[in-house]
Amino acid sequence: GAVVSQHPSRVICKSGTSVKIECRSLDFQATTMFWYRQFPKQSLMLMATSNEGSKATYEQGVEKDKFLINHASLTLSTLTVTSAHPEDSSFYICSATSTGLYEQYFGPGTRLTVT
Amino acid sequence: EDQVTQSPEALRLQEGESSSLNCSYTVSGLRGLFWYRQDPGKGPEFLFTLYSAGEEKEKERLKATLTKKESFLHITAPKPEDSATYLCAVPGTGANNLFFGTGTRLTVIP
Numbered sequence: 001g002a003v004v005s006q007h008p009s010r011v012i013c014k015s016g017t018s019v020k021i022e023c024r025s026l027d028f029q030a031t032t033m034f035w036y037r038q039f040p041k042q043s044l045m046l047m048a049t050s051n052e053g054s055k056a057t058y059e060q061g062v063e064k065d066k067f068l069i070n071h072a073s074l075t076l077s078t079l080t081v082t083s084a085h086p087e088d089s090s091f092y093i094c095s096a097t098s099t100g101l102y103e104q105y106f107g108p109g110t111r112l113t114v115t
Numbered sequence: 116e117d118q119v120t121q122s123p124e125a126l127r128l129q130e131g132e133s134s135s136l137n138c139s140y141t142v143s144g145l146r147g148l149f150w151y152r153q154d155p156g157k158g159p160e161f162l163f164t165l166y167s168a169g170e171e172k173e174k175e176r177l178k179a180t181l182t183k184k185e186s187f188l189h190i191t192a193p194k195p196e197d198s199a200t201y202l203c204a205v206p207g208t209g210a211n212n213l214f215f216g217t218g219t220r221l222t223v224i225p
Contacts, residue, residue, distance in 0.1 A: 002161070034212060043202065043217045044159070093158045102147050102206045104213055106158035 003027050004096050006107035013084055013114055021079045021110045023094030029074040030096035034104060035067070038091045050077055084114045117142045117207050121216035128193055128223050136188040136219045138203035148186050149213065150179050151202045159202055193223045 003026040013019050023033060032051050036044040048064075050056040050071035058064045066088075068080040077096075081088055091111055095104035118141040128134055140148065147166050151159035163172045165181040172179050176197060178189040188201055200220045204213040 004158075006158075041220075043215045046212055049212055091156070095158075102213070103149060103161060103164055105161055106151075109156070109158045111156070 002105040004107040010111045025096045031099045033077040034095045036093045119216040125220045139185040149204045153200045
């Protein structure tokens with residue numbers, strides 16, 4: 001159990017375009033989903049926390065207008081990188097948890113490359 | 116301030132050579148300590164949750180233990196397939212997000 005999927009696994013886009021990444025909990029209801037960014041050989045950096053039906057809470061320094069997060073249902077959250085630039089190239093990972101639990105289950109990640 | 120520190124940063128072991136990874140934490144009111152394994156280019160895979168000092172959990176060649184200030188991940192007779200980065204994390208004070216350590220990159224040489 002506790003499977004989280006992400007789509008796509010890899011995406012290459014041109015500078016100035018927008019990219020949407022989907023995160024789905026396949027076998028449980030995810031009341032809270034998290035979006036992380038990870039640079040090579042570094043640990044996970046939390047970008048934002050989203051609760052189903054509510055606006056996402058962004059960490060300090062993360063541009064909410066650039067990284068749009070939607071958590072419309074208990075099984076789906078999306079991250080849209082708007083007007084992407086090469087510096088947005090990174091590995092984006094989502095995680096999900098259920099009510100009252102702190103254990104997070106992670107998706108396989110999405111490698112974004114902006115050319 | 117909530118803090119998680121892992122050591123060593125990197126560890127190379129011969130196959131069969133047992134060792135331990137350390138995770139020291141500073142947080143008010145521990146609500147669990149989590150261990151994850153991350154392979155290159157993949158998301159972290161959940162391993163263990165520990166809730167109270169003295170608790171131990173095992174999975175194959177891995178055993179996690181917890182004290183009031185730190186946790187250890189013991190690896191017994193490791194195999195090359197145990198090579199990965201091992202992350203520990205704790206919930207932040209008053210929050211449900213996790214604070215991650217920087218990880219220990221384990222390499223097991225055949």
